Amino acid sequence: MWSSRRFTMASISGVLQATMTVVLILAGFIVLFLMYYKSSPSPKCYPRPAHPGQLKKPVLLLWFWPENKRFDFKDCKTLFNIDSCHLTDNRALYSTAREVLIFHKAIKDDLSNLPSSPRAKFQRWIWFNMDSPTNTRQIKGIEGLFNLTLSYRKDSDIQVRWKLGTEKASGDFVLPKKERSVCWIVESSELLNKSDDRFNYYRELEKHIKVDIFDSSSDELVNGENYFQTISSCKFYLSFEDSIHKDYITEKFNGPLAVGTVPIVLGPPRMNYEDFAPGNAFIHVNDFPDAAALAEFIQKLDGDNEAYMRYFDWRQFYTPRRHLTDQHQFALAICQACRHVALHRVYRVVKDVHKWFFE
Numbered sequence: 193m194w195s196s197r198r199f200t201m202a203s204i205s206g207v208l209q210a211t212m213t214v215v216l217i218l219a220g221f222i223v224l225f226l227m228y229y230k231s232s233p234s235p236k237c238y239p240r241p242a243h244p245g246q247l248k249k250p251v252l253l254l255w256f257w258p259e260n261k262r263f264d265f266k267d268c269k270t271l272f273n274i275d276s277c278h279l280t281d282n283r284a285l286y287s288t289a290r291e292v293l294i295f296h297k298a299i300k301d302d303l304s305n306l307p308s309s310p311r312a313k314f315q316r317w318i319w320f321n322m323d324s325p326t327n328t329r330q331i332k333g334i335e336g337l338f339n340l341t342l343s344y345r346k347d348s349d350i351q352v353r354w355k356l357g358t359e360k361a362s363g364d365f366v367l368p369k370k371e372r373s374v375c376w377i378v379e380s381s382e383l384l385n386k387s388d389d390r391f392n393y394y395r396e397l398e399k400h401i402k403v404d405i406f407d408s409s410s411d412e413l414v415n416g417e418n419y420f421q422t423i424s425s426c427k428f429y430l431s432f433e434d435s436i437h438k439d440y441i442t443e444k445f446n447g448p449l450a451v452g453t454v455p456i457v458l459g460p461p462r463m464n465y466e467d468f469a470p471g472n473a474f475i476h477v478n479d480f481p482d483a484a485a486l487a488e489f490i491q492k493l494d495g496d497n498e499a500y501m502r503y504f505d506w507r508q509f510y511t512p513r514r515h516l517t518d519q520h521q522f523a524l525a526i527c528q529a530c531r532h533v534a535l536h537r538v539y540r541v542v543k544d545v546h547k548w549f550f551e
C-alpha cells in the first residue's frame with residue numbers, strides 16, 4: 193500500500209512535470225512567434241507589389257538621353273538579358289534613384305542642367321562618356337561630382353565595349369561575297385581638309401592602292417543594315433580611329449570583324465588590340481615601315497586566297513557579334529550600367545574625373 197501510494201505520488205509529480213515542460217515549450221513558441229510577428233513588416237505599410245520583386249530593383253535614372261538616341265528600356269532584357277535594375281528617364285524619381293547616369297557631353301558649361309536638389313546619402317552619380325579624351329571637352333566643376341565612371345577604358349568602373357563571343361562558332365565560316373578590295377567609310381568633307389594621323393596615312397596609302405570611299409554624311413550605303421552590308425562587300429576595311437588612345441578601339445574595328453572583313457587598324461599599338469581580339473584577325477599599320485609597304489602587302493594578299501582566308505582562322509573559336517547602331521548606339525552602355533549597379537554596391541568617390549581621364 194505504502195509502496196503503491198508512493199508510486200501514485202511519484203506518478204502524479206511525473207504528470208505535473210511533463211505538463212510543466214509542455215507549457216514551457218508552448219510559452220517559448222508563443223514568445224518566439226510574437227517576436228517574429230512584431231519584427232516582420234505590417235502588411236499595411238508594404239502592399240504587395242504588382243510585379244513581385246520589382247520594388248527591390250534599384251532605380252537607375254538616366255539624366256540625359258545621349259545624343260537624343262532614345263530606345264525602349266525593355267530592350268535591355270530582349271537584347272542583352274539585363275533586367276536587374278529599374279531604368280527610368282523620369283526625373284521625378286530623382287530622390288529615390290540609387291544611381292544617376294549622367295552623359296558628359298550633354299552637361300552645360302555652367303552645370304545648370306545637372307540635378308539641383310541635394311543628393312541622398314545612398315545615391316551615386318555615374319560619369320558616362322564614350323568618347324576619347326581628344327573628343328571630350330573639359331567642364332569646370334565636375335571634377336568631384338561622381339562616384340563611378342563608365343567609358344571605353346578598361347580601368348573604368350563600368351567598361352563598355354563589345355567583346356568577341358567565345359562560344360564555338362556554329363558551322364564553318366563562309367566568306368561573304370566580295371565586290372571590293374579596300375574600303376573606308378568617312379566623312380568626305382573631313383577627307384578633304386582634315387590632317388590628323390588617319391588622313392595623313394590614308395593620303396599616302398591611296399598613292400599605292402585603290403580605296404573605295406563611302407561618305408558617312410550622305411551615302412545611303414552606310415545607314416542601318418546597309419552599313420554592315422557595305423563593309424561585308426569589301427575584303428579589307430580601314431579601321432582608322434579618329435584619335436589614338438589606349439583602349440580606344442571602337443565599332444570601326446568591330447564592324448569588319450563581325451561581318452567577315454579584315455580590318456586594317458590604325459590606333460593604339462597592336463598589343464592593345466590583342467586584348468580585345470585575336471592577333472591574326474587584323475592587319476596593323478605599324479606592322480609595316482610605311483604605307484607603300486602596307487599597300488604592297490594588301491595587293492599580294494588580295495591575289496592569294498589561301499593566305500587571305502587565314503585571317504579568319506580565329507572564327508573556329510570565337511563568334512563575333514555586331515554592335516548596335518542608330519537609336520541603339522548607347523543601349524549597351526546604359527544596360528551594362530544597369531547590370532553593374534545591381535551587383536556592386538561599394539561606397540566610392542572619383543576624386544577628379546578629369547585627372548583620371550585626361551592623364
Ligand SMILES: *[C@@H]1O[C@H](CO)[C@@H](O)[C@H](O)[C@H]1NC(C)=O
Nearest residue numbers: 379380381382383384385386
Ligand atoms: C572642308 O571642305 C568642305 C568641302 O567639301 C567645305 O565645305 C568646308 O567648309 C571645309 N571645312 C574647312 C574647315 O575648311
Ligand SMILES: *[C@@H]1O[C@H](CO)[C@@H](O)[C@H](O)[C@H]1NC(C)=O
Nearest residue numbers: 314315336338339539540541
Ligand atoms: C558620391 O560622391 C560624392 C561626391 O564626391 C560623395 O559626397 C558621396 O559621399 C558619394 N556617395 C556614395 C554613395 O558613394
